[in-house]
Amino acid sequence: MRILHTSDWHLGQHFMGKTRFDEHKAFLHWLVGQVMAHGVDVVLVAGDVFDTGTPPSYARELYNGFIVELQQTGAQLVILGGNHDSVAMLNESRSLLGCLNVQVIPGLQDHMDHQVLVLSDKNGRPGAVLCAVPFIRAREVMASEAGQSAADKQQALQQAIASHYQQLFERAEQQRRQLGLPLPIVATGHLTTVGASSSDSVREIYIGTLEAFPASAFPPADYIALGHIHRPQKVGGHDHIRYCGSPIALSFDEVGQQKEVLLVEANGEGLRTVTPLPVPTFQPLARLRGNLDELAAEMKKVSDNSAVPVWLEVTVTGDDYLSDLQPRVQQLAEGLPLDILLVRRQQTRSGDGLTAERGLTLSELTPVEVFEQRLASEPLEAERQQALNTLYHQLLVQMEEDA
Known part of the structure; x- marks a missing residue:
């Protein structure tokens, strides 16, 4: 079974007055070529297909055009919703695309069994079982309780997501037993993880109200295909937990990154190889x-x-x-x-210290990290800093609940 792992296309992005139409069109055409050249069985898109929940018509045309062009390869396509995607918009064409060997998982499904998919090779034979997990919104997996602190809600959300993964994995194992075949189990995700690294360093990164999801909380799948982080990387040094990154640079902070998609080979014995396929630079x-x-x-x-x-x-x-x-x-x-x-x-104020000391770009810092580092630079008493930090986290929790 050969799976091509990609994510974070952000079709329809408007970049400082410039359209990315030509770049995205060239990338999608190149991607189809890679599917054909490497005999790919399944293309897996781990979230953020579009840049906004209401993408422009040309972005939808690119999406539909790619699906049509991919048909000639015989490969199966699995689309997962990301935090930039609209669940309702992706759901519009879900049934229709199902007739074209395309599985769309816009958000968490009413029945967990709908998120456990059997992936087939080009000959129609089962090749893997997929735990198809899109971006998870807090309201989809947990209910807010009175009296919970921000830290309590973060912990509850982490446990709810871990529980969701575990239940899906158990269903995947059951599906594998029913088929009577030694199939590898693959999982997806669109979230931030503890242990996501840049170059040789390892640091924690955060998003929303959830302090990054620990790699140890993932089930023991043979491969975990992640989206959301634009820099391609392993998670915590694990070969089988990967971000493929975005296929084009989505901000100037990403200049110099080698963009790639990942060719994943797995069989009944588990993960065999993960091969990065460098994406050409279509717009320097x-x-x-x-x-x-x-x-x-x-x-x-x-x-x-x-x-x-x-x-x-x-x-x-x-x-x-x-x-x-x-x-x-x-x-x-x-x-x-x-x-x-x-x-x-050139900024002469101390604001550059947020990133200079650690050699990071601003886009690699989350709002929580920016706030905490900026707050630490202020000459405030410890109690005052703690109070402001608590209020900020409570605000993030409220925004997450209202989203």
Whole structure:
């Protein structure tokens, strides 16, 4: 059984006044080519198919066009809803797409058995059992109780998600026994995990009201295909728990990341191999930093190394406050295949300390981490800091419940 693990397409993203239509179209066409070249049996999309719950019509056309183009490969397609996706919108065409060998799981289902799928190879033979878990909203798995603290609610949500995974895994094992075949069990997820790492370092990352889900709380599936984090990585050093990341850079903070999809091979003995397939760069992005003289040289270098116009984020350093900074930077790029999307001045305040010390970009910090680090930099008494931190977490819990 060969599974192609991808996620976080964010079709329809509007990027600083630019459409990503051409990039997404090129990526989806490339993806179909990879399915054919590698004899893929199942394409698994682990959430955030669209960038918003009300995607523009061209984004829906890309989605439908990909499904049509994939039909020629004979591969099965499984779509999981993410936190950016609308459950109602994905559910609209669910029954119709079911006739095209496409399984759509927009959100948690009324019956857990509907989230346990038997994946078949191109010959129609069972090849794996899937615990199809989309993005889980707190209200779907737990009820708020009076008197619970923010920490209590976080713990209850973690336990509820872990329980959901365990119940699905038990049903998958039962399905495997009924088939009488030694099939691998695969699980999905669209969430943040403890142990998600960048490069060689390991750090905790957070989202919403749930402090990151621990890898140890996942059931013992042979492979766990995750979405939501845009940087491809293993979780806690485990080969079988993976984020494939987004296929294109969705912000300038992601410049320099090698984007990829993952080719997963598994059989009755379990996981065999996980092979990253590098995604080509369809639209180059670059971040430049320096004074005006240095930027002129850097712009020339960037333009010489690209056959297509490059989208730029420019940070101007120096102490001089220039009122005409934007026109001056734009003038440097005249006649070059460059498109300057953002010009900023170097921040001289201590705000950069949120990320500089740890070598992280702001997009890799969650709102909780940003708040806590910013609060720690204020000259407040410990009791006052604790009170503000508690209020902030209570606000996040309330927002999650109202979402």
